[in-house]
Amino acid sequence: MSSKHRSRQFWLGVLETVPLVVAAFPFGVVFGALAQSHGMDFLVTLGMSAIVFAGASQFIAITLLASATAIPVIVATVFVVNLRQMLYSANLMQHAGNWPQPTRVLLAFFLTDETFAAVTDRVNRHPGEAGLRWFYLGSALFMYSFWQISTVVGFSLGRRFPGLADWGLDVAMIVAFVGIVTPMLRARADWVCAAVAFAASILTYEWPHQTGLLFSSIVAICVGLLLNTGGPST
């Protein structure tokens, strides 16, 4: 593959992640501001964003830290919250088979909702396209950079524009995910899977630490699987 093609895939990855980065930015700012108001050290806050790089886990960790929860409990909770990422990684396994291990380590570290959504959308629209890892890397580095920037902005300025979280910028994530999922709904099993995921996640929204999301996803996957047994894989 030419370096020109690699570079093109990389920048496409950046471009197609823009709406998701816009949506994630306020979350990062809120995280930074929350850490600051809980009296966390600047370096520790940035270190968490840079080394852990997982939005929901970071929020939960800070909240639990503030209520003096024991470290093993926090770590166990974070583990449960991140099981969703294992579904993402397993879904992308078919592409990772010919990646060298160091590439897998690097890309696994950067796996987030946003990058998974961008990558899976790319695969859906351009099946079998070469250079997926470069697209992934572009998406991931873009997301990572902005997560760090938003953490710093939140930590240093959070209190000066406390209303940022109320602007509703997360709507960008919602409409982007809708735009990604909808064209994937082809067979009847796809529609039923989506309907089950939708209903179940509303029924379980009060479950702690995003376990409702994980549970609903797994139930929906099982229902989809039951419906298309024997049929061709889509």
Place this chain on the structure above:
Amino acid sequence: MNEWLLIGLMATVTFIPRYLPFALAGKVRMSPTLARGLDFVPIAVLTAIIAQASLIRGGDLHLGLDNYHALAALTSFLAALIWRRLFVSIVVGLGCFVILRLLTIAASV
């Protein structure tokens, strides 16, 4: 010091689920059933996230015409059904959201 220990442990338990399937890719033979199930991951997980993000606002179920996030999601869904272009769905959904916001501001002035 304890905080850095926590970050190290968090990084570990975050990285393992992200990496484990990647590490095994190409080394284990996946059953066709499991592989077909994994094809449903994007639809299942992203839809669950959409549902909670659009209908659960401020920690509670928020149904009604004043839930602009849900209305934007619905508009974007219709646009996606018609045009099947990500860019169009995003622009239409965001457009709907911004217009509703502006109308609310105009109505309250």
